[in-house]
Amino acid sequence: MPVGSVPPKYKVTIDMDLCMLCERCIENCPYGTFRREGSKIQIISRACTGCHRCIAMCPRDAISLEEKPVDYRSHPVWSREAREAIYTQAQSGKIILTGMGNTLDVPQIFDRLLLDACQVTNPSIDPLREPIELRTYIGKKPRKIEIKKTSEGDTDLVTELAPNLKCETPIMIGHMSYGAISLNAQLSMARGASEVGTFMGTGEGGLHKSLYPYQKNMIVQIASGRFGVDIDYLERGAAIEIKIGQGAKPGIGGHLPGEKVDEEVSKTRMIPLYSDAISPAPHHDIYSIEDLSQLVRSLKEATEWKKPVFVKIAAVHNVAAIAAGIARSSADAVVIDGFRGGTGSAPRVFRDHVGIPIEAAIAAVDAKLNEQGIRNEVSVIASGGIRDSADVTKAIALGADSVYIGTAALVSLGCRVCGSCYRGLCPWGIATQREDLTARIDPDIMYKNVSNLIHGWTLEISELMGAAGINSIESLRGNRDRLRGYMLDENILSVLDVKTVGADA
Amino acid sequence: MMEKTRTIDAKGMHYTPLNKEIRAAVKDGITEIILDHINGQRFIGDGLRGEDVRIIINGVPGGDLCMFMSGPTCIVHANAEHAPGNTMDSGTIYIHGTAGDAVAHSMRGGEVYVRDSIGYRGGIHMKEYKDKCPVVVVGEYARAFLGEYMAGGIIIVLGRGKQPPVDERGVGTGIHGGELYIRGEVPDHLLGIGAEKKPFTEADRQKIRPYIEKYCREFGVDEPELFSDEYVHIGPSSARPFAGKYCWE
Numbered sequence A: 001m002p003v004g005s006v007p008p009k010y011k012v013t014i015d016m017d018l019c020m021l022c023e024r025c026i027e028n029c030p031y032g033t034f035r036r037e038g039s040k041i042q043i044i045s046r047a048c049t050g051c052h053r054c055i056a057m058c059p060r061d062a063i064s065l066e067e068k069p070v071d072y073r074s075h076p077v078w079s080r081e082a083r084e085a086i087y088t089q090a091q092s093g094k095i096i097l098t099g100m101g102n103t104l105d106v107p108q109i110f111d112r113l114l115l116d117a118c119q120v121t122n123p124s125i126d127p128l129r130e131p132i133e134l135r136t137y138i139g140k141k142p143r144k145i146e147i148k149k150t151s152e153g154d155t156d157l158v159t160e161l162a163p164n165l166k167c168e169t170p171i172m173i174g175h176m177s178y179g180a181i182s183l184n185a186q187l188s189m190a191r192g193a194s195e196v197g198t199f200m201g202t203g204e205g206g207l208h209k210s211l212y213p214y215q216k217n218m219i220v221q222i223a224s225g226r227f228g229v230d231i232d233y234l235e236r237g238a239a240i241e242i243k244i245g246q247g248a249k250p251g252i253g254g255h256l257p258g259e260k261v262d263e264e265v266s267k268t269r270m271i272p273l274y275s276d277a278i279s280p281a282p283h284h285d286i287y288s289i290e291d292l293s294q295l296v297r298s299l300k301e302a303t304e305w306k307k308p309v310f311v312k313i314a315a316v317h318n319v320a321a322i323a324a325g326i327a328r329s330s331a332d333a334v335v336i337d338g339f340r341g342g343t344g345s346a347p348r349v350f351r352d353h354v355g356i357p358i359e360a361a362i363a364a365v366d367a368k369l370n371e372q373g374i375r376n377e378v379s380v381i382a383s384g385g386i387r388d389s390a391d392v393t394k395a396i397a398l399g400a401d402s403v404y405i406g407t408a409a410l411v412s413l414g415c416r417v418c419g420s421c422y423r424g425l426c427p428w429g430i431a432t433q434r435e436d437l438t439a440r441i442d443p444d445i446m447y448k449n450v451s452n453l454i455h456g457w458t459l460e461i462s463e464l465m466g467a468a469g470i471n472s473i474e475s476l477r478g479n480r481d482r483l484r485g486y487m488l489d490e491n492i493l494s495v496l497d498v499k500t501v502g503a504d505a
Numbered sequence B: 001m002m003e004k005t006r007t008i009d010a011k012g013m014h015y016t017p018l019n020k021e022i023r024a025a026v027k028d029g030i031t032e033i034i035l036d037h038i039n040g041q042r043f044i045g046d047g048l049r050g051e052d053v054r055i056i057i058n059g060v061p062g063g064d065l066c067m068f069m070s071g072p073t074c075i076v077h078a079n080a081e082h083a084p085g086n087t088m089d090s091g092t093i094y095i096h097g098t099a100g101d102a103v104a105h106s107m108r109g110g111e112v113y114v115r116d117s118i119g120y121r122g123g124i125h126m127k128e129y130k131d132k133c134p135v136v137v138v139g140e141y142a143r144a145f146l147g148e149y150m151a152g153g154i155i156i157v158l159g160r161g162k163q164p165p166v167d168e169r170g171v172g173t174g175i176h177g178g179e180l181y182i183r184g185e186v187p188d189h190l191l192g193i194g195a196e197k198k199p200f201t202e203a204d205r206q207k208i209r210p211y212i213e214k215y216c217r218e219f220g221v222d223e224p225e226l227f228s229d230e231y232v233h234i235g236p237s238s239a240r241p242f243a244g245k246y247c248w249e
Ligand code: SF4
Pocket: A014, A018, A019, A020, A021, A022, A023, A024, A025, A026, A041, A054, A057, A058, A059, A060, A061, A062, A063
């Protein structure tokens, strides 16, 4: 039964006193929000996704956008979202898919953690005067090393070291596949990451040949669909990541709709044109931690033990025990993706309700690995809702070695977090394969946005560390003493192993 | 051309040095590598390249035999463990015996021939692209979940000495490309969601013929009925089995 239309999400207006009828808004909107009618621009607000492309391109600042222009009767239980989801499902009888991360207004633990700084008794360090060491090695660290003195009085290392990734900053870019995003977006991020000496993930979409120049800074992914995976691909990457799960949709697989599989995407993923790319929920060769260990070793064996192998899991209730299992599987790093992680598409009910916050997951994993005496066996990479350098610093103080950013890197390319990635019409040229739209990103220019962002955050992290009197990232890692909880309850404080504000050192 | 042969005694050898020796042999231009006393070593031929290389395995290899392999032919004179041909790119595996679970998992190209039976999840998520079409031929029977999530390729079950050759559920669940050919009967209720029976045409018969011939040649089988009998042809009911499950926010 028709229930009529729900109120439009946005209301777009143009101040006709300012408008010069240049029609840039019409050209820039792929959703058909604007239309020229005589000496006026006609607006269909219902078509708007809130992507801001028109606003960014209007030379006269003539466009205004209002969110939720029509109120529902307010009700503390029956939120707008709850009601609208029911209307949608009453008509379709299907699972609701959404784009981008968790939209529930849940407390951000990061925002309730405060960093420390030195005053009087322990002098802070000025990064301009003294080096702050941010270089991060991702991979296994030996428990002890054996050395021997040579006859010339030099010291030689006898212990064989496992391969590590050398990152100039604890910030890496996570996996976003070609197909989910455009090649130009990938190129911009890959070049940006190379520029600042860090790494970026390929996602489960293969490695397009135009990314080969940056392969030394790319982590190739192998997920349950095994798309684009062959021995060449494995050998090209700096590291290999097995994706078990993802924070935005733990426990379920992925699915790239056929419409997005154009000529180039099909070539890179090695699947037929316009066919659905279905990644099953589990890897069907991994049904146990022993099987996982087998895949880790198989990847190492195939690449002659030259590449670190990471395992990515979603932060779920039992994350610490799972991470400990991974640490014992020969994997070199465990990636934990929290429930605020972004995605091109995930069922709404998973995105908002499955998994745990990354802050608690990092602390639990770090504590478990320490307790078992195997923290050195793996690096911990945290992801899922890292928004700024403070989040990075707090994640490391909670016990992570490094972080992956995803959405933040896209935002540096213009993404407005409009959440309409699934439409395949991203006006910023990111989550789309339509040529006129992807052409909106010139990787030779936009890579700078990405490197600037990481560079800026890295500077901030060194300032924060200097202010706290810490001159190397190793001394920040797991240093929960430099965190205080603000308005966090006792249970969370005990999981995080962080004292409350005001507590003595 | 003279075959250059090298024999490696794998007795008590760990898989990493074993694979190193295999790689070294390929590098030296050896075209036939004989592995004696294989006893459960995993990952043999993992990621190995080389079109004209033949590996002969005497003994039971461990899991993930020839994973990611690109080119070589591998002949196993015994049973094989789970997932031979896992994510294999090209090349051929002949197994003179049975194989475990997840045979040819996610295989992208090449051929796997198993003389006897295979375990669960055979050919799961195989996929094809352009000229790469993976093929699995099983002599006797296959356990449950055969050909699940298949995105391409061909699975043939000959049902030699075991009819019906598939009598467990989950055949082709989620299949969205590729085909299964099973000699004999497959009751409808064993088919998973997304799989359906298709007519077995003369074109289908011609299509699977060369693979059955290869099977017979390798394993010394002379059974004309393998060519003349009816096969159940199973394929996807839609190229997009999950499309109807979702709507957008
Ligand atoms: S872009 Fe701005 S100035 Fe140009 S037509 Fe649109 S509203 Fe008017």
